[in-house]
Amino acid sequence: MPKLTKRLVDSMPPEPKERIHWDDDLKGFGVRVYPTGRKVYVVQFRANGRTRRKNLGQHEVLTTEEARRDAKLVQADVARGADPSADRKARLRSPTVAELGERFLTDYAALHCKPQTQYDYRHLVEKVINPILGQIKVTEINFEDVTHFHLKRKDTPYQANRGLSVLSKMMNLAEDWGLRDKGTNPTKRIKKYHEVEKKRYLSEDEQERLGNSLGDLLQSGHISQHVFAAFYLLLLTGCRLGEIQKLKWDYVTQTHLELPDSKTGRRRIPLPREARMLLDNLERREGNPHVILGVHPDGYHQSLQKNWRKIRKHAGLPDVRIHDLRHTYASVAVMNGIDPFMLKEILGHKNLSTTLRYAHLSDDAVQKAAGRIAGKLFKTLERI
Template structure:
């Protein structure tokens, strides 16, 4: 054993076998010498009864004095309970955000979420998250990385917020899976962008225009009877798009749509007489279980968004999304005296707060209600003139 100085290390000659020279001044500090002539500084320490070694750097890149200082720092970390060697190996084995996303989809989302959620998350990761963060190691991603990603997507706040939401779920699971230290999720303190809630429903005149356009396009052959029925059923039942698009004959009774599975689980949806009469006009296709049929095959009509874009343009409703038909159903229900608790059951919401977000009363209805309140108070207070 000798003191590993720069001069001594320079004079160490390679031998036929790899060997370690230990420093006689700093216990655990050593030089590994290879037959090739390569020399590497190391530090050896013991933790929990196990001996470990950590590489400090190659001689020539790191000086003997720098390596000695590095060895002391490692020993100080070990004295505080850290394991520098294991931490380095963990960083090297750490998957990237892209790899974590694939595992997240396969081992969590596919098992615990709806297929539509899996589809949405996969697209969000591939198109939004991975191009910015996909190559970063899970163990090394920081708040600054998340903040940079969020800022780059500021022009699309909804996507930016959803990207952070999915990252938060992924990194929580990374902690559970031992890929990050517990309680280190860097998304927690990020402030999300405000999102302007889209409040859109069809008033009476717009409903009339839509009905007229649907009838004219059906008569001219621009849309099929199945497409016509799909949009009418969305309005008459308040269903989600997928619930009508993928509706099967086995789910249809005289008075209800009995869905074995939906976004919120099993649903029993009231089917009004008008809806049942409309369904009765649709022809079945042998071997095809679906109500809303496409041009051929055994599946359902695949893309109702395409005819909807043409229909809404013809009706002068370019800003109306298909989901706004569900909003319209909820608004009409409330304006006709249906209480939110009953509406919650009809729409299949888990929480009343979700139902209340769907309820958009018209200006006339609000004005009328405000007038009734003011009249009652004025009658009690007396004349103000």
């Protein structure tokens, strides 16, 4: 067969069986003619000891010279050790980002993460990552795709940043699982958005309003004794919501709450006298091990967030979150001279920097401290 040209390929008639016509000028380059008359350019090469073929494109969609140029590029890649046919098969077998996310949740998060973390990861995968990136192949996702994803979420910077972090974990695991080449994580070098830290705690006046609201709502029957106790315990112990909401009587001693597992592992939380009195007055339910009971005979109270919205509205505290009660505990502790290292142990933090982020001092306390410093300096200056 002489050198393939457009005229020559146009003149090739279909035969009962498909046939490849090879080019004499470029070894391995040819055109496959099907019985239907369809003609497709191919390139043949040897990779990993096997002869392989790769389709380059259909005649007339691709010119003969364009196909010849592409054939040379494939052969050059093969000479450098690549296997274009295997690469294409790998791309076809590659899972989508959504499929990788599901494997991440079942094969990684379910084995190594606490239930709340698993819940958070699933929300980020299904509600934040998948709507934008879910249908892209894991082998195909690139820096531009991730940049687009992060930009689309710019109006919710916290979600954008958490989604980026989870996506980065997924891509690292994709490399470990052989689904991507090593060192190709496309989330690298993407700058996270600035997040404004929420510094909210209750002033003494707000604490009093909250206490009055809890008492009023309990007396009027709008909240139960267990809901009342839950929010008092959060304030009196500095615990996280889940630690009180899921608390069991087996964990309660005369002086401590002995939690076998928490966000930071096993915890031993001091139980103040006032908190102990609250617990002593709580109704128990036979066969139910939980302290904070709900309407169902089994399990714990499931709707504390709903109750909190009712409580904070009654107290005139619309911007206060449940977690801000923990902030309040830390702030009161610091303002009353509790050593940060001791507070770190009480709150169950792994490092001191986390404790110091929680321990926000009130403006009044800062103003008074600044006034004392300035007054002392002024008196010294007057004597000079």
